[in-house]
Amino acid sequence: MLKLSLLILISIFIIKIHTMSFEFPINPKKRRCVGEFITEDTVAIFSFISDTRNYEAELIDPQNQILYKKQNELEVKVSFVATVTGNYEMCIKNNDDSINNIEFQFYSGIQAQDYSSLAKDSNLRPIEINIRKIIDMMKQLIKDLSSVSIKEEENSRINDTIGTKIITFSLLTLIVMIVLGVFETLYIKRYLHTRKVI
Numbered sequence: 001m002l003k004l005s006l007l008i009l010i011s012i013f014i015i016k017i018h019t020m021s022f023e024f025p026i027n028p029k030k031r032r033c034v035g036e037f038i039t040e041d042t043v044a045i046f047s048f049i050s051d052t053r054n055y056e057a058e059l060i061d062p063q064n065q066i067l068y069k070k071q072n073e074l075e076v077k078v079s080f081v082a083t084v085t086g087n088y089e090m091c092i093k094n095n096d097d098s099i100n101n102i103e104f105q106f107y108s109g110i111q112a113q114d115y116s117s118l119a120k121d122s123n124l125r126p127i128e129i130n131i132r133k134i135i136d137m138m139k140q141l142i143k144d145l146s147s148v149s150i151k152e153e154e155n156s157r158i159n160d161t162i163g164t165k166i167i168t169f170s171l172l173t174l175i176v177m178i179v180l181g182v183f184e185t186l187y188i189k190r191y192l193h194t195r196k197v198i
Contacts, residue, residue: 020104021103021106022104023101023102025099025100025101025102026092026093026094026100026102028096029094029095029097032092032102033089033092034046034091034104037088038087038088038108039082039085039144041081041082042081042108042109043079043080043108043113044082044088044107044112045077045108046059046088047075047076047078047106048090048104049102050074050076050092051101052098052100053073054094055072055092055093056095057069057091058090059078059088062084062087067080067088068080085147090104109136110133110136115132115133118132
């Protein structure tokens with residue numbers, strides 16, 4: 001029973017991680033982007049409601065390719081499956097002369113999947129749907145953890161490279177300082193000999 005409670009608690013936490021909803025203004029003639037890191041083969045939904053129709057919206061993938069472009073609609077909902085792991089951005093440009101308020105929502109993973117149609121098609125009971133959601137959450141968690149470990153390895157490699165460069169730079173600086181110190185000492189000694197101070 002304790003394991004089941006813990007599993008449900010973790011599942012609720014994971015659901016909250018993959019859901020975002022907020023409101024923000026866009027000043028006249030300005031562009032604003034909202035992004036989210038999404039792993040490969042994850043279903044995601046970007047949606048927003050605009051105050052005005054005078055705008056341009058683009059969904060941009062991690063390779064800076066435009067996946068979706070829309071303008072002049074009050075409500076926009078974009079559903080897609082991430083083809084590569086990375087940061088996906090929804091950029092909105094306000095072409096109006098007044099501030100445009102945007103109500104933005106983002107869902108990914110199991111939050112973006114429609115389980116009600118699955119329940120109708122497969123004749124599943126509510127408890128079976130919840131079990132299916134938990135299984136999908138665990139699959140998503142495993143995928144996210146593998147993505148995090150890959151990122152961790154990449155960051156570790158970058159840190160090692162930077163550390164090596166810092167050590168090399170420090171050693172070169174030390175050598176230059178020693179050479180300049182010896183040169184300065186010899187120069188001052190020669191100068192004092194020519195002035196017959198020493």
